[in-house]
Amino acid sequence: MSWKRILLFSFQSLGVIYGQISTAPLYVFGTICEQDIKSEEAVYELFSFIFWTMTIISLLKYSYIVLMADDDGEGGTFALYSLLCRHAKVGLLPIDRSSIEAMNYEAGSPFEVKVESRARRAIAKHKSSQYLVLFLALFGSCMTIGVGVLTPALSVFSASSGVQRSLSDMTHKIFSSQSTQQSVSRALERYVPVPSACAILVCLFMLQHYGTHNIAFMFAPIISIWLLFISAVGIYNIFYWNKRIILAISPVYMYRFVQNIGVKSWRSLGSIILCLAGLEAMFADLGHFSKKSIKIAFVCLIYPVLIACYAGQASYMSKNLHAINFNHLSESVPAGAIRHSFVALSLLASVVGSQATITASFSVINQCLSLNCFPRVKVIHTSDKIRGQVYIPDVNWLLMILSLTVTIVFRNIVKIGNAAGLAVISGMLVTTCLMSLVIALYWEKSLLLSACFLIFFGFIEITYLSACMLNFHRGAWYLVFLLALSLTVMLAWHYGTKKKYEFDLENKVTTEWLTELSLGLGVCRVPGIGFIYTDIVTGIPSFFSHFIANLPAFHQVLIFVSFKSLPVPYVPPSRRYLIGRVGPKDYKIYRCIVRHGYRDHIKDTDDFEEEIIRSIGEFIAIEDNDLESLNSQEGRMIVIGKPLSDGNALVPLNDTNSYKGSANFENNYSQTSTSGSSLESSCAPVNRKKVRFMLPPNSPKMQVSVRKELQELIDARESGTAYVLGQSHLALRQGSNFLKRFLIKTYIFCDKNCRETPVALNIPHAALVEVGMVYTI
Numbered sequence: 001m002s003w004k005r006i007l008l009f010s011f012q013s014l015g016v017i018y019g020q021i022s023t024a025p026l027y028v029f030g031t032i033c034e035q036d037i038k039s040e041e042a043v044y045e046l047f048s049f050i051f052w053t054m055t056i057i058s059l060l061k062y063s064y065i066v067l068m069a070d071d072d073g074e075g076g077t078f079a080l081y082s083l084l085c086r087h088a089k090v091g092l093l094p095i096d097r098s099s100i101e102a103m104n105y106e107a108g109s110p111f112e113v114k115v116e117s118r119a120r121r122a123i124a125k126h127k128s129s130q131y132l133v134l135f136l137a138l139f140g141s142c143m144t145i146g147v148g149v150l151t152p153a154l155s156v157f158s159a160s161s162g163v164q165r166s167l168s169d170m171t172h173k174i175f176s177s178q179s180t181q182q183s184v185s186r187a188l189e190r191y192v193p194v195p196s197a198c199a200i201l202v203c204l205f206m207l208q209h210y211g212t213h214n215i216a217f218m219f220a221p222i223i224s225i226w227l228l229f230i231s232a233v234g235i236y237n238i239f240y241w242n243k244r245i246i247l248a249i250s251p252v253y254m255y256r257f258v259q260n261i262g263v264k265s266w267r268s269l270g271s272i273i274l275c276l277a278g279l280e281a282m283f284a285d286l287g288h289f290s291k292k293s294i295k296i297a298f299v300c301l302i303y304p305v306l307i308a309c310y311a312g313q314a315s316y317m318s319k320n321l322h323a324i325n326f327n328h329l330s331e332s333v334p335a336g337a338i339r340h341s342f343v344a345l346s347l348l349a350s351v352v353g354s355q356a357t358i359t360a361s362f363s364v365i366n367q368c369l370s371l372n373c374f375p376r377v378k379v380i381h382t383s384d385k386i387r388g389q390v391y392i393p394d395v396n397w398l399l400m401i402l403s404l405t406v407t408i409v410f411r412n413i414v415k416i417g418n419a420a421g422l423a424v425i426s427g428m429l430v431t432t433c434l435m436s437l438v439i440a441l442y443w444e445k446s447l448l449l450s451a452c453f454l455i456f457f458g459f460i461e462i463t464y465l466s467a468c469m470l471n472f473h474r475g476a477w478y479l480v481f482l483l484a485l486s487l488t489v490m491l492a493w494h495y496g497t498k499k500k501y502e503f504d505l506e507n508k509v510t511t512e513w514l515t516e517l518s519l520g521l522g523v524c525r526v527p528g529i530g531f532i533y534t535d536i537v538t539g540i541p542s543f544f545s546h547f548i549a550n551l552p553a554f555h556q557v558l559i560f561v562s563f564k565s566l567p568v569p570y571v572p573p574s575r576r577y578l579i580g581r582v583g584p585k586d587y588k589i590y591r592c593i594v595r596h597g598y599r600d601h602i603k604d605t606d607d608f609e610e611e612i613i614r615s616i617g618e619f620i621a622i623e624d625n626d627l628e629s630l631n632s633q634e635g636r637m638i639v640i641g642k643p644l645s646d647g648n649a650l651v652p653l654n655d656t657n658s659y660k661g662s663a664n665f666e667n668n669y670s671q672t673s674t675s676g677s678s679l680e681s682s683c684a685p686v687n688r689k690k691v692r693f694m695l696p697p698n699s700p701k702m703q704v705s706v707r708k709e710l711q712e713l714i715d716a717r718e719s720g721t722a723y724v725l726g727q728s729h730l731a732l733r734q735g736s737n738f739l740k741r742f743l744i745k746t747y748i749f750c751d752k753n754c755r756e757t758p759v760a761l762n763i764p765h766a767a768l769v770e771v772g773m774v775y776t777i
Contacts, residue, residue, distance in 0.1 A: 009293030014227075015219030016355055017285045017294060018302050020151055020278025021058075022223055023353030025230060025309050026346060027158040029317065029327040031271040031417030036264045037327060040318040041256070047245060047314035048253035049272050051307060053460075057428065058279050061457055063298055066283055066431060067291050069438050072570065075286030076360070077140030077427075078367035080434040084133060088441040133437070138373060138494075140430035141364045142486040143423050144284055146479050148361035148399055150420040151277050152204065152354030153406040157197045158413050159343075159350035162330045164192040166343040197407050204351050205400035208358065208391055209380075219352040226349040229342065231305040233333055234312025242315035269467035270421045270476075275310070277420060278353070280427045284360035361399060366390050370565045370597070372497045373490050375754035394755075406478065415475025422468040422476045429461045488746060496747030500728055501535050503775045508539035514548070515583035523552040527719035530555035531609070534726065537562045537593050543726030543771040557716040558582075558589040559612065563596065570597040577612075579619035580637035588712065590616055591637070613717060615640045620709050723763045727770040730777060744777070 014022075028050070037043060071079035168185045175181050207218075238245060257265065282294060316332035325331050333342045368374035377394040410416050432454060440450035468476060534541040541560075548554065560582065578593040592612055618640050695710055730744055 006290065006293045006296065009289045010297040011220050011224075012217065013220075013285075013289050013294055013297050014223040014301075015217070015221075015352055016359055017282055017289070018278070018297060018356065019219060019223050019349070019353035020155065020281060020356040021276065021353075022227055022302065022306070023155050023159075023346070023349050024275050024277050025306070025313060025329050026162070026350060027154055027413055027417055028271060028274045028310070029313060030158060030329065031274060031414050031421075032268045032327055033264075033414070034325075034327055036268050037317065037321065040321070041253075042265075043314050043318040043321075044245070044248040045253045045257035046268065046272060047248045047310060048250065049257070049269065050275050050310050050314075051249045052251065052254065053272065053464075054275055054303065054306065056460065057276055057457070059299070059303055061432075062279060062282055063295055065453075066435055067286070067295060069435060069442075070286055070291055073287060073291070074367075076284035076364050076367060077137050077144070077430055077434060078364060078371065079286075080431070080438055081133065081137035082367075082371075083438055083442050084434070088437070133434070134494075136430050136433055138368075138487060138490050139483075140427055140434070141368055141373075142483050142490070143427035143430065144280060144357075144364045145361050145399075145486050146423040146482045147277070147280065147420065147427060148357040149402040149482060150406060150416060150423055150479070151357045152201060152399075153197070153403045154274075154277075154413065154416045154420050155350040155353045156200050156204070157193060157407055157416060159347045160193040160197040160200070161413060162328070162343050162346055163196065164188050165325065165328070165330060166340060167192065194407060194411055198404055200347070200351055201354075201400065201403050201407065204354055205358070205396055205403075208396045209393070219355055222345075222348050222352050226345055226352075227301065227305045229345060230309040230329075233338075233342070234305075234308040234310070236334070237312030237316045237332055238308070240315075241319045245311050245315040245318065248311075248314070263470065266467050267470045269464055270471045271417055273421045273425050273464045273468065274417055275306070276428070277424050278356045280424070280431065281356040281360040283431070284363050285356065287363060358396075358399060362390050362392050362395065365392055365395050368490065370600075372565070373494045375489065375493050375750040376756075378755060402482070410475060410478075412475070415478075418468070418471035418475040419477075419479045421471070422465075422479050423482075425461055425464045425468055426479075429458065429465060432457045432461060489750060492743045492746035493750055495743045496730060496751070499744075499777050500730065500775060503728075503777065504534070504536050504541055507542035508536055509542070509545045510539055511582050513545065514540050514589070515587055523548060523554065525556050526553050527716065528555045529557045529559065529613070529713075529716045529719075529721045531612075531721065531723045532558065532560045533723065534560055534562055537564070537591070541726060543728065543773045544724065546773060547724065547769075547771045555716070555722060556588065556719070557713060558587075559616065560589075560591045561612065562591070562593050564593055566595055566597055570600055571595050575639060577615045577640040578637045579615055579640050585709070588709070588716075590619070592616070593637070609721065613713070617710055617713060620706055620713070720767070722767050722769055724769045724771060725763075726773055728773045728775050730775050733776055 029046070032046070037046070067075070069075075069080060069083065071082050167188050171184045171188070172181050175184065210218075282298065286294065313329055313332045317326055320326045320331075323331065330339060330343060330346070333339045365374055365377070366379055369377065369379065377392055380391045380393070406416055406419075436450045436454035439445050439453055440447055472480075532541070532544055534544070576595055578595065580591045582589040582591050592615065594612075619638055623636075623638065694714065695707060730748060732741055732744055736744075
């Protein structure tokens with residue numbers, strides 16, 4: 001990447017990644033009760049904590065250590081978890097256990113598991129440790145979502161409160177009567193902060209559909225001006241009010257704070273940790289930019305500017321302890337036009353600042369989706385160049401509702417700040433735990449070094465966590481509510497998906513049943529191609545055998561398609577498809593395993609059907625002479641890359657004719673459903689362009705049998721295509737314990753209310769057949 005592009009990314013990251021941490025000065029000191037700051041010495045001690053917290057946690061831990069643990073350019077707790085899944089065998093998800101040979105057999109590929117060590121063997125042996133690592137990954141993801149809910153409300157509400165205080169100051173100059181001033185101030189306090197904050201939050205979330213790239217160009221100039229403004233004000237305050245504040249960077253002041261510790265002073269550390277609000281987004285949003293651009297922006301600009309700002313505010317506070325609202329940033333700005341300009345700029349900056357945690361929430365949920373830890377939602381990729389830039393509409397509106405709820409219910413910056421502080425430090429503690437495992441198991445450093453990392457950073461973060469827990473009854477309880485809600489959904493979805501997959505494995509039938517025993521049922525073959533979507537990669541899924549038993553017919557060409565998500569961000573197109581046969585050649589039954597990373601988004605492409613058919617054609621052409629293959633239980637499987645448009649097996653032609661199908665499932669709903677032996681069909685087809693295929697005109701090297709099989713594949717495509725999906729339903733056995741009943745019922749509720757599978761696969765409704773199955777677990 002050129003330096004010009006790196007610097008451009010650094011500039012854009014200001015509007016997306018660093019907006020939240022840049023606007024943290026609006027509420028760090030402001031969320032501390034004024035009564036808890038009693039002396040100039042107390043201000044020095046608090047600033048010393050801010051300086052060393054930002055230096056150790058943000059500069060040392062995140063900029064120089066955690067950013068090095070990217071997963072092929074992706075960050076966040078699930079990126080660390082995916083590294084551990086690949087290199088330490090800690091994966092518990094069904095996608096990690098299914099056909100491990102088919103997923104990982106290529107020598108030298110990024111999926112290769114490292115040589116086992118004693119630590120790896122210990123983790124692989126004890127299943128409880130694997131559950132713990134998965135729980136940490138999900139817990140960290142929930143904390144990121146919690147920060148995405150709380151920090152937008154906190155930053156926007158604090159800026160709105162600044163507007164209210166500025167308007168109150170103006171009324172004191174307009175009205176001479178003290179009673180009038182008080183009544184107007186009370187009215188402003190009641191009607192300005194909350195309504196204006198709610199209106200701004202709605203506008204902020206409505207902007208998300210424009211995508212990271214456009215939002216970055218809109219927001220980055222605002223944050224740039226904001227950083228210049230607060231740095232200039234901070235430097236001015238240092239020289240104008242108290243130059244001795246520079247001496248407060250000495251750790252001696254932290255020691256004095258600990259010596260004179262009390263419940264109230266210890267509780268104030270829960271507000272100090274807010275200086276790192278949005279820092280986890282620096283790692284979670286790594287896929288939106290580049291590692292070097294993020295690091296340059298933080299080290300060269302964000303860190304020094306924020307230190308100057310906090311130092312300036314602390315120097316003002318140390319000399320104005322008896323002023324009204326002395327701990328709010330707006331009060332440290334020189335009065336007059338400069339302060340009014342600051343209030344307007346802070347309102348804009350607070351809106352921009354919320355973008356970092358919202359974007360991080362999208363990134364984390366997108367990773368959870370691919371690893372089957374979150375219900376199905378629509379994911380929109382907003383950039384063709386940066387694959388990590390995504391927008392999730394359903395999650396966006398849910399975050400908006402929760403943020404509005406926090407603002408309306410609490411109506412207090414201190415309570416919102418307490419909940420946000422607990423979310424921030426909890427997410428950082430999870431990152432520390434997972435990072436220590438990465439150091440030992442992935443980087444293959446000594447266990448002593450990994451333990452030192454865990455103890456050093458873990459001790460600091462547990463200290464702040466204990467301070468945040470003292471504020472549990474003062475608003476932090478709302479984070480526990482968010483955690484319980486999101487973690488329950490994730491665990492229930494994972495548990496239900498895992499149980500369904502295990503049921504499929506236990507009840508699948510052998511290939512011989514389809515190719516030999518089914519002949520006794522009088523099964524006939526009909527023209528066309530049948531795509532059978534299943535999670536298993538060997539054998540025949542139970543729902544398809546159920547379908548054949550009740551309706552003894554299937555298509556001339558049958559293709560079993562399985563999507564397998566690997567714990568990597570992206571799978572290159574050249575390694576994406578594994579193609580093999582099911583049974584003898586005469587049966588024309590194929591299996592296609594589509595491998596994708598947790599950042600790939602291949603199911604929503606309209607040409608997915610064409611890619612699979614071209615891959616099958618390439619497989620038929622090179623089956624007898626291809627050297628790179630895998631011998632599976634059903635026979636030989638070959639790696640097929642994304643076929644070229646001028647492939648040597650099938651030549652695609654853009655047909656001007658069209659066939660009946662549906663390009664937009666949501667707008668034209670129709671489907672065919674099958675439960676047992678009953679079929680119900682409701683078709684509302686629309687025209688959709690179809691890619692036709694033909695054989696190469698001159699192919700003397702192609703064998704007669706190969707050419708014949710390819711022609712039969714083309715003829716089957718011309719006859720039509722059908723898609724068969726298993727629509728499974730979970731049912732509980734009598735006598736199931738409470739926890740199992742709760743998880744399964746939660747899964748059933750989410751499954752009924754989230755997006756259907758055909759939407760995610762862009763399947764034409766007129767060609768869809770769903771087979772109903774009830775799984776009793």
